[in-house]
Amino acid sequence: MSTDAVEQVVADEATSPESIATAAPTPVLQLQDFCVDYGVGARAVRAVDRVNLRVDRSKVLGVAGESGSGKSTLVYGFTRLLRAPAVISGGSALFTAGPSREDSGEELIDLVGADEATLRRLRWTQISVVLQSALNALNPVVRVGTLFDAVYRAHRSDMSRAERRARSVELLSLVGLNEDRLQRFPHELSGGQRQRIMIALALALDPSLVIMDEPTTALDVVTQREILNKLAELRARFGFAMIFITHDLSLLVELADEIVVMYAGRLVERARARDLYESPRHPYTLGLLNSFPPMHGARHELTGIPGSPPDLSQLPSGCAFQPRCPYAMDRCAREQPPLAPLDEAGRYVACWLHVAGEHATVPVELRRAAPSSRDGGSGA
Amino acid sequence: MRLILHRLGLYAITAWVAITVNFLLPRLMPGNPIQTMIGKLQSNVTPAEVRSIQLSFGGSLHSGLVHQYVTYLDQMVHGNLGVSITLSSPVSTILRGAVPWTVGLIGISTVLSFFIGTIAGALLGWTRGSRLDALIPTATFFQAVPYFFLGTVMLMIFGSELHWFPQLGAYSLNVSPSWTWAFVASALRYGELPMISIVLSSIAGWILGMRNMMITMVAEDFVLMSVAMGLPRRRVIWTAARNAILPSIANLSLAIGLVVSGALLVELVFNYPGVGDLLLNAVENEDYPLIQGIFLVITLAVLAANFIADMVYFALDPRTRTEAQS
Numbered sequence: 001m002s003t004d005a006v007e008q009v010v011a012d013e014a015t016s017p018e019s020i021a022t023a024a025p026t027p028v029l030q031l032q033d034f035c036v037d038y039g040v041g042a043r044a045v046r047a048v049d050r051v052n053l054r055v056d057r058s059k060v061l062g063v064a065g066e067s068g069s070g071k072s073t074l075v076y077g078f079t080r081l082l083r084a085p086a087v088i089s090g091g092s093a094l095f096t097a098g099p100s101r102e103d104s105g106e107e108l109i110d111l112v113g114a115d116e117a118t119l120r121r122l123r124w125t126q127i128s129v130v131l132q133s134a135l136n137a138l139n140p141v142v143r144v145g146t147l148f149d150a151v152y153r154a155h156r157s158d159m160s161r162a163e164r165r166a167r168s169v170e171l172l173s174l175v176g177l178n179e180d181r182l183q184r185f186p187h188e189l190s191g192g193q194r195q196r197i198m199i200a201l202a203l204a205l206d207p208s209l210v211i212m213d214e215p216t217t218a219l220d221v222v223t224q225r226e227i228l229n230k231l232a233e234l235r236a237r238f239g240f241a242m243i244f245i246t247h248d249l250s251l252l253v254e255l256a257d258e259i260v261v262m263y264a265g266r267l268v269e270r271a272r273a274r275d276l277y278e279s280p281r282h283p284y285t286l287g288l289l290n291s292f293p294p295m296h297g298a299r300h301e302l303t304g305i306p307g308s309p310p311d312l313s314q315l316p317s318g319c320a321f322q323p324r325c326p327y328a329m330d331r332c333a334r335e336q337p338p339l340a341p342l343d344e345a346g347r348y349v350a351c352w353l354h355v356a357g358e359h360a361t362v363p364v365e366l367r368r369a370a371p372s373s374r375d376g377g378s379g380a
Numbered sequence: 381m382r383l384i385l386h387r388l389g390l391y392a393i394t395a396w397v398a399i400t401v402n403f404l405l406p407r408l409m410p411g412n413p414i415q416t417m418i419g420k421l422q423s424n425v426t427p428a429e430v431r432s433i434q435l436s437f438g439g440s441l442h443s444g445l446v447h448q449y450v451t452y453l454d455q456m457v458h459g460n461l462g463v464s465i466t467l468s469s470p471v472s473t474i475l476r477g478a479v480p481w482t483v484g485l486i487g488i489s490t491v492l493s494f495f496i497g498t499i500a501g502a503l504l505g506w507t508r509g510s511r512l513d514a515l516i517p518t519a520t521f522f523q524a525v526p527y528f529f530l531g532t533v534m535l536m537i538f539g540s541e542l543h544w545f546p547q548l549g550a551y552s553l554n555v556s557p558s559w560t561w562a563f564v565a566s567a568l569r570y571g572e573l574p575m576i577s578i579v580l581s582s583i584a585g586w587i588l589g590m591r592n593m594m595i596t597m598v599a600e601d602f603v604l605m606s607v608a609m610g611l612p613r614r615r616v617i618w619t620a621a622r623n624a625i626l627p628s629i630a631n632l633s634l635a636i637g638l639v640v641s642g643a644l645l646v647e648l649v650f651n652y653p654g655v656g657d658l659l660l661n662a663v664e665n666e667d668y669p670l671i672q673g674i675f676l677v678i679t680l681a682v683l684a685a686n687f688i689a690d691m692v693y694f695a696l697d698p699r700t701r702t703e704a705q706s
Contacts, residue, residue: 079608081604081607081608083599083604084509116613119610120610120612121610122610123607123608123609123610124608124609124610125610128608128609129605129608131601131604131605133601136600136601136602137601137602137604137605138602138605139602139605139606139619139622139623140602140623140697140698140699141622141623141696141697141698141699143698150606150609150611150615151609151611154609154610154611154612154615155610185698185699187698187699201609
């Protein structure tokens with residue numbers, strides 16, 4: 001993978017909430033106790049519960065979890081794209097607006113409190129989004145070129161017609177498409193081409209953060225692979241940070257620097273990609289890993305996770321995963337485990353199994369040695 | 381272009397079928413319509429009128445059906461639709477007098493209703509759940525009230541009592557039909573109240589249709605995308621409305637096609653000299669040439685409106701273009 005070049009500069013800073021503000025790499029985005037509810041008042045359902053995370057400049061954060069785990073709600077939450085009845089019910093989302101072309105200097109903005117004008121200024125110039133289904137995400141009655149034009153018109157009104165066209169052609173060539181696609185309507189393109197156009201569109205204004213909401217889920221595996229390679233190449237070239245949402249952990253491990261796993265709206269595990277993949281610490285992460293065939297390596301039987309994700313309006317007591325967890329103990333049903341630091345490698349897990357004194361032995365499959373402690377953390 | 385020609389061909393065939401049915405229908409009815417007519421006219425029949433009736437149905441009574449049909453088509457192409465029995469003047473002349481009034485009144489009202497209703501619907505759909513939603517029950521109330529009642533009440537209140545609007549007729553008796561400013565102004569003045577009543581009674585459909593489509597569209601990913609892209613609010617609303625309007629356009633074409641047939645109740649209530657009124661009289665008096673002439677005009681109008689709607693649809697929705705080509 002060509003992400004290796006970027007991964008070499010991975011700094012192993014401990015990213016505990018306290019040290020976030022002073023950590024050396026510049027965070028593009030920091031979420032603190034970020035909460036999203038569906039509905040308000042007594043019947044509100046908490047879809048995202050006190051999420052803390054950070055994305056560093058030029059890094060890739062993977063967000064994994066089953067459908068309904070709150071991963072999409074999380075990103076639509078801090079990008080302020082949620083629609084009623086979803087509301088942000090707490091926390092902050094500090095975004096570092098990078099130096100844009102005209103005005104240099106960074107600017108720290110809390111997206112939660114930002115007004116419409118600020119948001120509109122940040123949108124696409126700083127944060128862009130690629131949605132799962134490119135067919136639904138592209139306006140069906142408008143030519144591809146017009147979509148690009150709409151973006152320039154909204155943010156770069158100084159661009160001339162010729163400049164707009166030149167930029168669109170350049171962007172299309174970046175994703176390996178011919179410029180004649182600009183004249184096409186979305187329905188005249190294949191699924192892979194549409195997703196490439198979405199990616200080109202997302203990069204149109206050189207954003208510092210690109211959010212990918214399951215961009216490859218609707219595609220066949222071959223196209224999926226092409227798109228991922230293209231993404232890695234573009235990232236190496238432009239260095240934008242990325243949040244990549246998927247339920248496919250094996251895909252994330254090749255792409256992401258750090259992965260967070262969500263369950264029932266909470267982060268249950270957070271670790272560097274390789275660590276999480278090779279040595280999961282949370283039973284849910286292990287279950288997710290066992291549900292997908294690995295991209296490389298030996299075959300093993302897929303087991304999956306018994307049961308189905310919980311109803312957020314009727315969460316089980318204690319740990320939300322406890323009814324489905326093969327290692328559940330008494331305490332799991334009584335108390336919710338906090339997301340606590342586990343080791344020096346910046347790994348966090350929310351599970352009582354790993355709390356000292358609680359359990360005599362951590363199950364062997366949840367204490368495999370991490371690759372970083374074996375070979376010095378060289379990543380891939 | 382090939383697509384348009386293809387469509388045009390389809391419509392030509394449809395028109396031919398409609399004309400043929402129009403020709404055959406009187407002949408399929410029990411009894412002989414021509415004899416019935418002549419019988420009704422009793423002693424007033426002149427040889428010229430008998431001839432005109434025969435001509436209107438395709439010439440001599442004793443010629444074969446095929447010959448009648450050919451004559452009928454030939455006469456029609458030359459604009460000869462026969463002579464009305466009751467009004468004793470050429471059907472084409474009568475239609476020329478009635479159609480503009482109907483098209484003017486009902487057509488303008490329909491288009492007005494469409495525009496106001498669609499814009500209101502788009503805004504209501506966008507601001508769903510706001511106080512503006514209170515408009516909807518009001519609009520549906522006016523559509524639910526039987527038109528003759530609404531029209532009569534409006535005529536009574538705003539015409540007879542308050543004298544805000546002139547009552548009855550299409551223009552003041554002080555002016556005569558011509559393209560003068562005085563006449564046009566008078567026609568517009570007389571058209572106001574019927575027009576308002578039509579818009580009131582038909583607007584709810586446009587509002588609801590557009591609002592519902594708008595709500596559907598607002599939930600679409602591409603609208604979310606246009607928000608995420610930081611487009612100005614007006615562009616975002618336009619993105620949704622541009623897609624939401626497509627079904628309304630289809631409905632408009634149907635409504636426009638039916639404009640020519642007139643709104644019978646409107647024309648009766650306001651004593652308006654339109655096609656609906658004419659058709660009612662023609663049917664009451666078994667005036668076959670006139671009925672046939674009116675049917676022909678209505679058929680052609682519906683076809684023309686559909687054709688235009690097709691073209692508009694092709695222009696507005698690129699997806700229909702490929703489907704039609706394949």
